[in-house]
Amino acid sequence: MRLIQFERKDGTRAVGVVDGDTIQVVQNTETVRRLALDAIAAGRSLTDEVASRGTSGTEDYDTLLADGRVLPPLDHEDPAHCVIAGTGLTHIGSAAARGQMHAKIAGAEADLNDSMRMFKWGVEGGKPEDGKAGVQPEWFYKGDGSIVARPGQGLPMPDFAEDSGEEPEVVGLYVIADDGTPWRVGFAVGNETTDHVTEKKNYLYLAHAKLRFCAYGPELFVGDLPSDLTGHARIIRNGETVWEKSFPTGEDNMCHSLANLEYHHFKYDQFLRPGDVHVQFMGTSVASFGDGIKTEVGDVFEIGIPEFGRPLSNTIVMVPSRQGLKKINAL
Structure with a gap:
């Protein structure tokens, strides 16, 4: 359904x-x-x-x-009660990329950069036995429900941003029951959207780069996540496709299990407030930025996973920062 x-x-x-x-x-x-x-x-x-x-x-x-x-297929009438977050370095990628990744992490851990070290930890410990906690994934906060764009509508890019790059992902959608227990409602296709130019300057800028609008939907897939999924992502500019790629996802293509990702998000008591909604982006395996694509205002992102129904489509629009460089008042 x-x-x-x-x-x-x-x-x-x-x-x-x-x-x-x-x-x-x-x-x-x-x-x-x-x-x-x-x-x-x-x-x-x-x-x-x-x-x-x-x-x-x-x-x-x-x-x-x-x-x-x-x-969006799940939200909260008060955006402050909707938590948007995500995990990274969760996907192994295609068969060819998998071999390259394993070759890169085969050496001494001291020789790896932080990203490759964390990826190695996920490969080795991201799918623990049932009932056990595995290694923590990379985790980041994106914002609350106010940074979600409707399916088919404009995807705002703040005027201070240096990039608005797509990240096609599976999104887990959750509600917190009256007793504080998290429940998975279902899944959707999502565009996590990241400022990759800012992130590339220094990985410590990742938190800044993730504070961008996102989108998910239009449909809520009810049921278990299929273990092997293949989606498509494309960028359309002036009616022509300027970049397109398929992306593998589902647990068969991930180095973390769904249960492990969920455990490490909901282990924090502040995420167990009754009635709240949680939107968890599960990570991507492709991005146009990695292929040298520079997105532009007016570009249309289209991301789809056939099992999840219709694709998600949004257009980049530039919006001014409400605060800008105005002086902060003091009381």
């Missing part, structure tokens, strides 16, 4: 089940977050919760997208 969230023409919210080009509207349901929390309280799956409510009426999927009324 795949779900979307959308706005009706009157501005009210709704949830729908994807049925080809048609959206079957779930009755008495305004948000996926509330749907998930009600399912948890009732002790049933999200699929069963949808079935218990039934559907009534339909919407045309293409029209919703064209009108800009499709929302």
Whole structure:
């Protein structure tokens, strides 16, 4: 089952089940977050919760997208209660890249840079036995729900940014139950978006480089993550594709298990606040920046994983910093 969230023409919210080009509207349901929390309280799956409510009426999927009324597939009405974070150095990549990576990390650990050392740790300890904690992945914070762009809409790039580069990824979507227990609602395709030029200056700038808008959706994939997935990413400029690449993902192509990534995020008590939403980007294996591509305002990112439904599409737009170089006032 795949779900979307959308706005009706009157501005009210709704949830729908994807049925080809048609959206079957779930009755008495305004948000996926509330749907998930009600399912948890009732002790049933999200699929069963949808079935218990039934559907009534339909919407045309293409029209919703064209009108800009499709929302991210899981969010919080208060953006401050939506945590956007991610993990890096999680993917082995293609078979050829895998061999190159293993060759690079075969030597003494003291000879490796920090990134390769962390990648080696993931290869050696990122998939522990059931019930055990594995090695910690690279982790970073992106922001709260206010930095999420709707599917199909503009992807803001602040005027101080030096780059707006795509990172095609699987995104895990979670809610925190009333007792503080995290629950995985499902998955979506995502564009994590990073300022790679800033990051390349010094890896200690990674935290700055990650504080950028992102996007995920348009659909919520309900169920277990397939172990082997292949997605596509492309950049379209003035109607022409200027860069395109497939990307492998799923646990077969990762050096960390999903359970290990989830454990190391939710082990922190501050991430267990009841009712909160968590959006976790799981890492990428390709990026156009690595192929020498410089993105431009107006470029369209298109990222898709067939199993997750329709692709995610967003256009880079430049936005001024609200603060800029204005002096900070003191009380």
